[in-house]
Amino acid sequence: MLEIIQKNPDEIRAELDVQITTAKAYPRNVGNSLNEAISMATLNKDTAASCIYSLKRGKGSDSKEITGESIRLAEILLSAWGNTHVASRIVENDGSTITTEAVAWDLEKNVKVCKQVKRSIKTKEGRTFSADMQVVTANAGQSIALRNAILSLIPRAYAKEVFHHAVNFSTGISGNEENIKEKIKSKAATLISKFEEMGISHKKILNYFGYTSENDFTREDCAEMIGIGTRIKDKDLLIEKAFELDDEYSESKEQSEMLNKKLEDTES
Numbered sequence: 001m002l003e004i005i006q007k008n009p010d011e012i013r014a015e016l017d018v019q020i021t022t023a024k025a026y027p028r029n030v031g032n033s034l035n036e037a038i039s040m041a042t043l044n045k046d047t048a049a050s051c052i053y054s055l056k057r058g059k060g061s062d063s064k065e066i067t068g069e070s071i072r073l074a075e076i077l078l079s080a081w082g083n084t085h086v087a088s089r090i091v092e093n094d095g096s097t098i099t100t101e102a103v104a105w106d107l108e109k110n111v112k113v114c115k116q117v118k119r120s121i122k123t124k125e126g127r128t129f130s131a132d133m134q135v136v137t138a139n140a141g142q143s144i145a146l147r148n149a150i151l152s153l154i155p156r157a158y159a160k161e162v163f164h165h166a167v168n169f170s171t172g173i174s175g176n177e178e179n180i181k182e183k184i185k186s187k188a189a190t191l192i193s194k195f196e197e198m199g200i201s202h203k204k205i206l207n208y209f210g211y212t213s214e215n216d217f218t219r220e221d222c223a224e225m226i227g228i229g230t231r232i233k234d235k236d237l238l239i240e241k242a243f244e245l246d247d248e249y250s251e252s253k254e255q256s257e258m259l260n261k262k263l264e265d266t267e268s
Contacts, residue, residue: 016085016107023083023107034158037080041073041166048170051076051163054227067220067227069163071143071234074150077162081154083108088142088149096122098138102145104153115148117141140236167223180219188217191225198232198239208243 041051053070069077078084088102097118105112119141121129129137151159173183192205192214206212209221231237 019085020107020110026083027108028082030158033080033082034161037076037158037162038165040076040080041162042169045170045172047072048166049226050230050233051166052170052223052227053230054224055231067224069147069151069159070227070230071147072230073159073163073166074147077154077159078104078150081158084153086146086150088146090138090142091116093121093134093138095128096120098134098141100138100141100145102142102149104146104149106153111153113149113152115145115152117145117148119144136235140234143234143236170226171219171222173219173222181215184217184219184222185214187222188214188225191222191229194229195225195242198242200239200242204243208245 040047042048051070051073052067053073054067078086083106085105085107086103088100091099091101093099097120099116099118101114101116103112103114119137121134121137123129171187173180173187192202195205196202205225209217211217228237228242232239232242
């Protein structure tokens with residue numbers, strides 16, 4: 001028999017008081033936290049690749065692919081940052097959309113961030129998702145909300161530094177100019193081959209980037225492909241929707257603004 005234990009408000013308050021007191025007694029060392037996060041993010045190539053997330057915004061010629069931190073990287077940042085309380089939940093399912101919410105609370109600095117994400121549970125034809133697909137959608141929504149909350153709480157410069165290390169490690173591209181070109185070509189070919197194993201054609205990928213061969217790819221393109229692969233693995237992107245030129249994937253206005261801000265930060 002499964003026993004469900006519910007805590008009363010006084011118990012919850014007492015537990016938080018202990019957490020806050022502990023956080024104040026053992027404050028974080030930002031330098032050590034940064035080194036720990038970088039070490040975890042670059043543990044191996046699979047881990048580094050899982051830290052990269054790519055999302056397409058807009059359609060046609062106006063579309064932009066935004067590459068940034070994934071929920072996996074947010075989890076690494078959270079673990080290394082410490083003294084933080086996080087939680088996520090489903091707020092509402094109105095039959096058309098599922099609204100999820102996440103909270104990240106820095107117990108040491110007494111700063112709390114709350115983020116909500118709304119996900120559609122309707123197909124293009126207007127049919128409602130099956131029960132299983134609604135669960136998958138809700139889980140994805142909670143992950144996105146949690147990522148947004150964590151990345152809004154932890155300083156941007158800290159997260160960006162760890163992300164850059166993850167990108168460099170996952171692509172493995174460094175060296176002199178000629179050597180880099182060969183490495184990029186080799187990495188692009190390897191990534192495309194992996195997507196072909198999933199059933200995504202070589203031609204579709206080249207067409208998506210507007211290229212004619214692997215010689216045209218850049219390091220940023222390789223990072224973008226890794227990010228798309230992460231979304232597929234996280235069940236946040238259907239294989240048949242990957243590398244679509246007119247992706248109708250939509251996010252909440254809140255997330256859109258956050259991702260656009262990331263794009264501006266990356267370009268600056």
